[in-house]
Amino acid sequence: MKADPLHTLSLLEGILSDLEAQTDLRDILQRITDGYLHLFDCNTVGIVLNDDRRKLCRVVGLSNRSGLLPEIDRILGFSLKELTIPTDRKVNETIERVKRGEVIVFHRLCELFYPLISKKVCEQLEQRSQSRCYMVAPITSDDKIVGGIFASHSRSEVSELDLRSIRLIAGVVGLVIKNRMLIEDIRKSEQRFRILVEESTIPLIILQEERVVFANQAFTKLSGYPSSELLALDKRELLGLIHPDDQILWKSQLNVLPRGQAIELRLIRKNGEARWVSVFISPITYHEQVAIQITFIDINEKKENELELRRYQEQLEELVTKKTEQLNIRIEEVEKLNRAMLNLLEDYKAVNEGLTELAKKLHDSNEDLEAFTFTVSHDLRAPLRAVEGFAHAIVEDAGERLDPATREYCDRIITAAQHMEGLIDDLLKYSRIGRREITLSPIALEEVLTEVMGAFQMEIKDKKARVEIERPLPVVLAHRATLTQVLSNLLSNALKFHKDGIQPWVRIRVEPYGSRVRIYVEDNGIGIDPKDHKRIFRLFERLHGIESYPGTGVGLAIVKRGVEQMGGKVGLDSEPGRGSRFYLELRRYLQVEDET
Structure with missing residues (x-):
């Protein structure tokens, strides 16, 4: 039976409505089994979830056609909803395969339930339910298998649509479980925050929509006003509790909301007494809405109590900030999950189409690139070398007979040809890096730098440059030829772009960066304007004329x-x-990776 898309959407919309209404998880899962039963013409549908504390699986959702459940319970001798499956030991091969994440199709009920249910009882259940084919799929939440979904059919074989549907519903159940867990975390966080604030010994109030919505007992004691009177105050009336000379300071601080910054002013108690207080103002989330928390510290008390009160305030500030961030993250994740469920079917089709098109474009692009590389290698380089050779021949054969202008033209031809050949070499290197498949392996940075320094030995000597390498150097996960090319290009630039009259200086060093390392190549050269930092890594981008600093504009690309x-x-x-400081960020090789 083919599922009706409208009924499928109706089922998903109902699940989303239940999530928004914070319906009980068992009710949501029961609705899923009922919907799946009728959408895909099943005989029986059941959902089981892990109970890690008791090390077993329990039935949390069960649906059956034609009211067969009482008859099934009679044959079993107990309610099917009371069936439990141990998770701390092997029951049978089918259940073990589900635990490994497989979707299983089978034709005998005993393959799933034996020895939990005897083979004779399994055969009676098969005959009574008239089921000929069964499916079980794992339910996954946060990359962990948390249960399974079971479906039986009267058909002898299942279709591709049946397999896709049970995977889809298993995925939806996983998202529902994750959604419930996030909502429970938010509820617990809000409860802990509420208890913390209400039982706090530090006087505080909360403003929301320019009205006092909360005042704890400590503040009612400090101000002398009962809670009923404080909760009736709006922002303007609250100003009446501040000494007239301090009201401008109060209003300015309330507008800018300085986080963690204290102001000192006088609070007018109900009996008219003015008491100096230290006030902290900060934005928070209260009942899932933006609010302002204002805490008061009575600084008329003895100085020895001042430090203790300040410490409590800082702890409260830190806790409120942390819980607010956690709440925002949880709320954002819940919203993402809700959107993902609505777009699940549409995205699945779009991804498949996109992958097919992308594969075709990638194949065509590789073919074009290979053709271009072949043309550059064979069709451009040969005539270019001929031009350079003829120019050299003219200079060598006619040398002294050439007038200065002709000699200069020949020199320009030779220089231009050499520049063009360098450009072709760089383009071929750039093309090869983009096309080739590379395998990362442990590479000793000491060995690579020794090779690079050897290649630049003459240039370093000619320019009287000073190159420093800070040791020891680590082992990194890289491709040796590519890493050698990258470090060669950076060292070449560091030696090339130096200031006239100043000895070139280059330093190469490594710093740890989490699970990675940063390889720095620093110089005392002419430097680069920050607005050009991204531009110089693009192909053919040059910041200086070729007459000032030779090059092709391909090296940093x-x-x-x-x-x-x-x-x-x-x-x-x-x-x-x-000067400039370039850095490469690569994975650091650890011995444990190789052993793993």
């Missing part, structure tokens, strides 16, 4: 693509005239 291919990040700190 190769660096960025290479680091990203290795699952890392690249960044830069620099200002004009103050």
Whole structure:
């Protein structure tokens, strides 16, 4: 039987309504089993959930056609809803496979329930229910299997739609369970916050929509006003409790809501007495709405009590801030889950179509890139070398007979050809980094830097540069050839873009960064304007003319693509005239990873 999309949407809308109304979890799961039973023409549908404390599974939702449940209970000798399945030991292979996350299709009831139910009773149940095919799917919440869903059919075989439907409903149940857990966490957090505030010895009030909505007993004692009178005050009337000379300060602080900053002013008690208090004002979430919490500390008391009161206030401030952040996160997650449930069916189809189209585009793009690389390698480089060779031949053969202008033209041809060949080399490197499949392995940074320094030995000597490497150096997860190319490009730039008349200085060092490391390449060069920090990593981007600093504008693009291919990040700190500090962020290799 094919499910009616309208009925399916109606079922999902009903589940969402139950979630918004905070309906009991068992009622929601019972509604799901009832809906699934009728939508997909099942004989019986049941949901079981883990009870970790008792180490067993319990039936929490059960639906059956034609009122067969009393007859089934009679055959069993007990209520099917009281059936429990142990989770701390192996019952049978079918249940073990479900625990491993498999969707199981079988034709004999004893495959699921034996030895919990005898084979003879299983056969009687099969005959009475007229079921010929059964399915069981695991229910997962937060990547943990928390139960299962069972469905039986009169048909001898199940269709692809049946399999997809039970997976879908299992997914929906998992989301419902996670939603319930989040709502319970929010409820408990609100309860703890409410108890903390109500029983606090620190006087405080809460303003919401410019009215006093809460005043604890400590504040009623401090002010002398009963709670009934305080809860009738609006923002303007509350101002009457502040000394006239301090009202401007009160209003200014209430407008800016300084978090954690104390102000000192005089509170007018009901008997007319003015008492100096230290006031803290902070925004909070109260009953899921924005509010303002105002706490008062009586500083007329002895100085020895002042430090203790301040410590309690800071603890309360920290707790309120933490719980507010947690509440906001939980509420946002609940909203995301609700939206995800509404878009589940539509997103599934869109993802499949998108993946197919993306695979085709990627295949076409790789073919185009391979064709381009072939053209650059064979069709451009050969004539370019011929031009450079002829120019060299003219200079060597006609040398002294060439007038200065002609000699200059030949030199320009040679320089341009060499620049073009360098550009082609860089483009081929950039193309290869983008196309090739790379495998990350443990790479000793010491060995890579030794290789790079050897390649630049002559240039460092010619420029009288000072290159410092801070040791020891770690082992990182990287691709050796790619990492060598990246560090070579960064060292080349550091030696190239230096100030005239100043000895080039380069320092290479490594700092831990969580589970990663940052490899810094620092120099005392000309520096880079912050507005150009992102731009220089794009292909063909140059900040200086080729006559000032030679290059192709591809080097840093190769660096960025290479680091990203290795699952890392690249960044830069620099200002004009103050040098540059590039960094690569890569995974640090730990011995435990290899053993695992």
